[in-house]
Amino acid sequence: MQTLKNIFSSTLHLFYPHVCTGCGSDLLQQDNLLCLECINNLPHTNFAQHNNNPVEKIFLGRIPITAAHSEFYFSKEFLIQQLIHQLKYKNNTAIGFYLGELMGKTLFASNRFNNIDYLIPLPLYPDKEHKRGYNQATIICNGMSEVMNIPVLNDNVIRQKFTETQTRKHRTERWENVEGSFKIKNPETLKGKNILLVDDVITTGATLxxxxxxxxxTEGVKLYIATLAHAAK
Incomplete structure (x- = not known):
């Protein structure tokens, strides 16, 4: 019987190969998304353990945040860029959920992100979310929620203005591009709460x-920020 199972599994793998999202290797267990080599090569930052880390410095003198974190370093043409590209443009929500779980484990262990009441994904403009089919920040939040047991609050913070891509804009242009873009539908829901605002990548921090x-x-709110990746300016 075991021999028949092995033959069936090998045949299935031949026609429907299960490969690593990162490198394409087929040397991984059936339920895994990344092979062991890619998992070991994930560029964790360890920012969550430290006050005044590079992400927190971005917001210094701009908005009062309680703590901030990015799980990975972002470099072009490297693994994290590829995985985030898979999440945002290739409908690979599974990798976003998985990376969200990894970040959730880090935050849970850091003791600097205790007592969070809600995870709030940075909202997309509705037309853009409809075209993509999902908000990648929501997928990340869902993975974090699975680990941290904190509810995801959707549809209360909304993006009310379409904005051009920030990629080729400098810091001042990025701020001007997103100014007035966001609105709270029901402030009472957030009153006195500890809010963790989540996005995929942070560069200048203008949108966040x-x-x-x-x-x-909103009265009494304490703001925390977390992103999957930190891209140096």
Whole structure:
């Protein structure tokens, strides 16, 4: 019987190969998304353990945040860029959920992100989310929620203005591009709460600053920020 199972498994793998999302290797267990080599090569930052880390310095003097973190270093043409590209443009929500779980484990263990009441994904403009089919920040939050046992709050913070891509803009242009883009539908829900605002990549922080500044207008809110990756300017 075991021999028949092995033959069936080998035949299935031949026609429907299960390969690593990172490198394409087929040397991984059936339920895994990344092979052991790619898992070992993930560029964790360890920012969550440290006050005044590089992400927190981005917001210094701009908006008051309690703590901030990015799980990975982002470099072009390297593994994390490829995985985030898979999440955002290739409909690979499974890898986003998995990376969210990894970040959730880090935050849970750090003791600097205790007492979070809600995870809030940075909202996309509705037309853009409809075209993509999902918000990648929500997928990340769902993975984090699985580990941290914190609810994801969707549809209360909304993006009310379409903005051009930030990629080729410098810091001032990025801020001007997103100013006035966000709105809170029901501030009472956030009143007195500890909010963790989540996105995929942070560079200058302009978009997160614009959204965070609106969240902070609600009485008693404490703001935390977390992103999957930190891209050096």
């Amino acid at each position: 600053e614009a959204c965070g500044s609106v969240v902070l207008q």
